[in-house]
Amino acid sequence: xxxxxxxxxxxxxxxxxxxxxxxxxxxxxxxxxxxxxxxxxxxxxxxxxxxxxxxxxxxxxxxxxxxxxxxxxxxxxxxxxxxxxxxxxxxxxxxxxxxxxxxxxxxxxxxxxxxxxxxxxxxxxxxxxxxxxxxxxxxxxxxxxxxxxxxxxxxxxxxxxxxxxxxxxxxxxxxxxxxxxxxxxxxxxxxxxxxxxxxxxxxxxxxxxxxxxxxxxxxxxxxxxxxxxxxxx
Amino acid sequence: xxxxxxxxxxxxxxxxxxxxxxxxxxxxxxxxxxxxxxxxxxxxxxxxxxxxxxxxxxxxxxxxxxxxxxxxxxxxxxxxxxxxxxxxxxxxxxxxxxxxxxxxxxxxxxxxxxxxxxxxxxxxxxxxxxxxxxxxxxxxxxxxxxxxxxxxxxxxxxxxxxxxxxxxxxxxxxxxxxxxxxxxxxxxxxxxxxxxxxxxxxxxxxxxxxxxxxxxxxxxxxxxxxxxxxxxx
Numbered sequence: 001x002x003x004x005x006x007x008x009x010x011x012x013x014x015x016x017x018x019x020x021x022x023x024x025x026x027x028x029x030x031x032x033x034x035x036x037x038x039x040x041x042x043x044x045x046x047x048x049x050x051x052x053x054x055x056x057x058x059x060x061x062x063x064x065x066x067x068x069x070x071x072x073x074x075x076x077x078x079x080x081x082x083x084x085x086x087x088x089x090x091x092x093x094x095x096x097x098x099x100x101x102x103x104x105x106x107x108x109x110x111x112x113x114x115x116x117x118x119x120x121x122x123x124x125x126x127x128x129x130x131x132x133x134x135x136x137x138x139x140x141x142x143x144x145x146x147x148x149x150x151x152x153x154x155x156x157x158x159x160x161x162x163x164x165x166x167x168x169x170x171x172x173x174x175x176x177x178x179x180x181x182x183x184x185x186x187x188x189x190x191x192x193x194x195x196x197x198x199x200x201x202x203x204x205x206x207x208x209x210x211x212x213x214x215x216x217x218x219x220x221x222x223x224x225x226x227x228x229x230x231x232x233x
Numbered sequence: 234x235x236x237x238x239x240x241x242x243x244x245x246x247x248x249x250x251x252x253x254x255x256x257x258x259x260x261x262x263x264x265x266x267x268x269x270x271x272x273x274x275x276x277x278x279x280x281x282x283x284x285x286x287x288x289x290x291x292x293x294x295x296x297x298x299x300x301x302x303x304x305x306x307x308x309x310x311x312x313x314x315x316x317x318x319x320x321x322x323x324x325x326x327x328x329x330x331x332x333x334x335x336x337x338x339x340x341x342x343x344x345x346x347x348x349x350x351x352x353x354x355x356x357x358x359x360x361x362x363x364x365x366x367x368x369x370x371x372x373x374x375x376x377x378x379x380x381x382x383x384x385x386x387x388x389x390x391x392x393x394x395x396x397x398x399x400x401x402x403x404x405x406x407x408x409x410x411x412x413x414x415x416x417x418x419x420x421x422x423x424x425x426x427x428x429x430x431x432x433x434x435x436x437x438x439x440x441x442x443x444x445x446x447x448x449x450x451x452x453x454x455x456x457x458x459x460x461x462x463x464x465x466x
Contacts, residue, residue, distance in 0.1 A: 064314065071304040081297065081317070088318065167410055174407050177400055181417070188421075 005070045012062050012083055013138055016090070019055045020134035023090045024127055026052065026097035027193060031123040034104035034186060037112065045101035052094035059087045075207075082203040086137060089196045093130065096189040096196075103189075107182040113169055119187065122158040125151060126190045126197070133200035142208035148201035155194040162187040238303045245295055245316055246371055249323070252288045253367035256323045257360055259285065259330035260426060264356040267337035267419060270345065278334035285327035292320045308440075315436040319370060322429045326363065329422045329429075336422075340415040346402055352420065355391040358384060359423045359430070366433035375441035381434035388427040395420040 026045055033042035063084050066072070072080060129148050136145035166180040166187075259278055266275035296317050299305070305313060362384050369378035399413040399420075 064310065067300065067314070068306045068310050073301045077297065077301050081300070084314070084317070085321065088321075163414075167414065170403065170410055171407060174404060177403055181396075181400065184414075 005066070005072065005076075008062065008066050008070070009076070009080070012059060012066065012080070015055065015059050015062070016083060016086060017134060017138060019052060019059065019087070019090045020130065022048075022052050022055070023093040023097070024130050026094055027100070027123065027127055027130065027190075030097045030100035030104060031120070031186075031190075033101055034107055035120065037104075037108040039105055039108045042101040042104040042108065046098050049094050049098045052091060056087055056091040060084065063087070078207055082137070082207055085203060086134075086200050089199050093193050093196050096193050099189045100186050103182040103185045107179060110179045111176065113166070113176055113179045113183060116162060116165060116183065118158055118162050118165070119183065122155060122162065122187065122190050125154060125158070126194045129155070129194050129197040129201075133197040133204065136201060136204045140204070140208050142205050145201040145204035145208070149198055149205070152194055152198045155191055159187050159191040238299070238305065238309075241295065241299050241303070242309070242313070245292060245299065245313070248288065248292050248295070249316060249319060250367060250371060252285060252292065252320070252323045253363065255281075255285050255288070256326040256330070257363050259327055260333070260356065260360055260363065260423075263330045263333035263337060264353070264419075264423075266334055267340055268353065270337075270341040272338055272341045275334040275337040275341070279331050282327050282331045285324060289320055289324040293317065296320070311440055315370070315440055318436060319367075319433050322432050326426050326429050329426050332422045333419050336415040336418045340412060343412045344409065346399070346409055346412045346416060349395060349398060349416065351391050351395050351398070352416065355388060355395065355420065355423050358387060358391070359427045362388070362427050362430040362434075366430040366437065369434060369437045373437070373441050375438050378434040378437035378441070382431055382438070385427055385431045388424055392420050392424040 026048065029041055030045045032038065033045060063080055066080055067077075129151050132144050133148045135141065136148065163184055166184050170177050170180045259281065262274055263278045265271065266278060296313055299313055300310075362381050365377055366381045368374065369381065396417055399417050403410050403413045
């Protein structure tokens with residue numbers, strides 16, 4: 001039974017890594033489609049999201065089976081519940097890639113707004129956050145997870161800067177409004193992907209250090225102990 | 234042990250209902266703050282979100298304890314895992330109320346955009362979806378949950394209509410751009426709340442009917458059986 005559990009757990013990990021790669025690729029391709037005004041690529045991202053949705057259901061089923069048949073406790077239980085949340089976060093990241101691809105489709109038909117240096121940079125940072133958060137989860141690397149939490153501030157700054165730049169574009173050239181709104185929407189979707197990556201990193205820190213960083217990263221020192229979670233199972 | 238389990242489960246349900254009410258109130262108050270240009274109320278929503286965040290952690294801890302100590306299987310396990318996801322969704326709804334409140338704060342200092350008949354309507358429908366989805370979960374009422382799924386289309390239509398109206402406002406009166414963008418942001422946040430309520434309703438339908446409606450509501454008939462979930466535990 002114990003051997004079976006270890007194998008099942010490894011399978012869940014492998015599938016989460018795979019799903020993380022798909023999500024990361026979806027973000028990369030949707031941004032590429034936007035920047036290159038490539039409608040075919042945008043449509044491909046939308047079609048491929050089906051695969052991410054199917055994986056979510058498969059992983060979720062595997063996790064439920066693990067819980068029901070193996071009844072893990074303590075660290076294993078926490079790890080598996082975190083995997084369930086991360087699975088859900090990755091599926092949502094796939095949805096944000098679809099949103100970006102939809103904006104790319106609209107953006108491809110109109111007059112382009114002048115290139116924004118910060119949008120590719122934001123996309124790159126967001127992808128790295130996603131990859132690092134998954135990597136941190138798989139290797140229980142809380143230092144890497146904490147670095148992701150720090151990057152989230154960079155993303156929030158970039159988003160504000162991009163939106164302000166696009167508002168200035170609309171003021172200067174009102175006919176570009178729809179195009180500029182497409183890019184604002186993309187920026188906000190990237191911000192949400194960064195938030196979801198941050199959620200994943202928070203789970204990792206929590207598991208690895210049994211501390212609660214969620215909801216109070218900025219307000220409290222990171223060494224605050226969670227009050228009611230440890231040592232009960 | 235079984236008696237203890239039933240009591241613990243009831244406590245989780247009661248707390249989820251309470252958290253659902255807080256989330257619903259947060260949305261209602263944030264919209265009120267926006268429409269009445271009431272900055273104090275907006276700040277109150279932001280402060281009160283702390284309570285929702287704390288509840289999420291408490292409920293999550295209670296669920297982990299339930300899983301670890303009682304090791305439920307079959308229907309009980311599915312119910313508890315759904316409760317965990319719903320808990321997470323409600324916390325995110327609280328975050329969207331904070332976003333709306335932040336937009337309300339910005340909106341309160343500028344010149345108002347002419348009243349939009351559809352925004353209060355959208356807010357009302359969204360609140361009803363949230364309440365109905367929680368209610369459907371508590372009473373395992375899949376008919377009510379299915380009604381929530383249908384409402385989500387209404388919300389998507391309203392969002393498109395509101396955004397198009399605001400784009401027209403910016404075209405006609407470019408100096409109103411920041412105000413109009415605040416309202417677009419509010420509309421998109423309400424749309425996300427409706428999506429999260431839809432997630433909750435999907436969980437309810439799945440538990441109640443052991444069908445998968447997630448990811449294919451529109452494409453397939455609602456009676457499609459989930460392939461690998463039932464009868465294994």
